[in-house]
Amino acid sequence: MMEIHEKKFDCPVTATLELIGGRWKAPILFYLSKGTRRFGQIDATISGISRKVLTEQLKDLEKDGLIIREYYKELPPRVEYSLTEFGQSLSSVFNAMVHWANENLVKK
Template identity: 60%
Template sequence: MNKTTNTNNCPVTATMALIGGRWKTIILYVLSSNTRRFGEIAARIPGISRKVLTEQLKELEADGLVNRQQYNEIPPRVEYSLTELGKTMTPILKDLATWGKKNLPVVKRPI
């Protein structure tokens, strides 16, 4: 039987549209353990440029996965955390990390 897949109704496609790409899953993983400032996130993801990190955080915020809290202080302080929807990704992210530790050569990087 020849069956075509309608990707518009595919839940995996919909999920990957939100978290796909090189950096979003890693950003979510970094935020899964704690609220973090921009510099902390950047330090934990050495390969990402500040421009790309800013863009990815804005997209994750627009998609309702990340919360951006700006404090009116001098100097200004901004913190990022997972929203309630974003927190529902935590078990999946932890499973990915566990799988990676078991099945891939480990590269020592702070995350």
């Protein structure tokens, strides 16, 4: 399978959505933009996502180079997720989305 970074896109929006599109990736990335989180914290914060789907989405985001998964050999084991520098580069995108939502969707 060709990596996302090697694909050619005619539209930059399509390229971005290829990475962060779908129901869950953007909310996960937005939440992780606030700092490092454990799996249980992500699961508790993003309502409506099953643990199986969350696991799959985190694996996809890690494969695409947007997040880092750190495993600590402790009892019980601890796993933390954080954004890579590449993932952090999406902060301005999410900030723009928050601004747009506040201006257009949130009732005052």
